[in-house]
Each structure stands twice: as structure tokens, then as C-alpha cells.
Amino acid sequence: EIVMTQSPGTLSVSPGERATLSCRASQSVSSNLAWYQQKPGQAPRLLIYGASTRATDIPARFSGSGSGTEFTLTISSLQSEDFAVYYCQQYHNWPPLTFGGGTKVE
């Protein structure tokens, strides 16, 4: 099983600032890495897939990078609607499909 580890657990940032979230895989997942955003009371929403491709209707301030075992999600200028929990997920080697523990951006 591929274990996904996200850091930090909580990230405190101000609107307009840059946010950088990290995700590490226990073994290579190539570029088969997705990022999801989840707001309170809502389902997760796909933000990034293929490590760096934005999903439909996702603003350009969200960007993903990395390959292999180290990945980063960057929000270039945080908007009020971006405060949420972010999860990474690998879909390279499954089952099981595995998620990181999440990073709360507050």
C-alpha cells in the first residue's frame, strides 16, 4: 500500500498570501497524483490531476508540481473562498487508492 503524507497539518495564511502545501508518497506514483479541496459540509472537489493539470473551472491561482514521491500544491494569492481542507491522492498503484491526511488552510 502506498502511504501518502501531507504537511503541514494546518497552514495559517492571510488573504492575498501564497500558500504552499506538500504531499509525499511512500514510493513513486509517477505523476498519478490528484489534489482535492473540501469545504465544511461539502463533498471533495477535484482541483489538480496528473500532478499539475487543473481540473475544469479551477482558477489559475491553483497550481501543482512534482513527480515521483514529492508533490506541491500552490495557491498563489489566497482568496477567502480558498480556506478549506486539501487532500492529495495517488491513483498510480491500486488497490487501495490512498489519500493523504489533509492540510487545513485557515
Place this chain on the structure above:
Amino acid sequence: EVQLVESGGGLVKPGGSLRLSCAASGFTFSSSAMNWVRQVPGKGLEWVAIIGIGGGVTYYADSVKGRFTISRDDSKNMLYLQMLSLTDEDTAVYYCAKKKVGTSPFDNWGQGTLVTVSS
């Protein structure tokens, strides 16, 4: 517009059973692999099960293997999760999630249905 609508959640006693449903619309259901993902309130996401095109291939998380069964009815655009021998560790919001066949992420999610296992 893709829509996934779960139903069937509720309160069930330990050892009991429940069947969740997910009604799909807005895409070619029969061409999509479908999943169940759960989330204990306030905690992270846990993949539960996947069913491939035609229903011939299924995989489960170790935590539910032998107790849960995923199935689909392509004629009705419906996904199901039969849950048996429930324990309090199964208490969670259950989401159905669509993924394209092959190496792909979950590109659409339902709003979830809450299952509470408690005496």
C-alpha cells in the same frame, strides 16, 4: 451536468446491515468506474470500494472486505453498497465518486450520506 445523489444512510445498530444507493445522471454511467469513499466526521478520506465497467471487477479496502459488496445496475444508472456486520468504526459519511476507466482520479463526487452505527 454530472450528478451523483446518494441515499440510504441512517442509524443502524452494531451488527446490522444497510444498503446505500447512488443515482447517477449527466454522463455515460456504463462507461465509468464507480467508487465509494467514506469520511469519519472531522477526519480524512478513506477509499472503500471500486467497481469497473460491467461490474465484473471489484476491489475493496481491507477494512471492509468480506462485509461490504459494491454493485451497479447500468440499466438504471445506479450504484449500490451493501454493508453487513456493521461496527461503530463504519460510522462515516459515504460518498459515491466517479472515475474514468484506468489511471485517473475521482472527477465527480456526490454530496454524501451519513451512516451512524450505534446502539
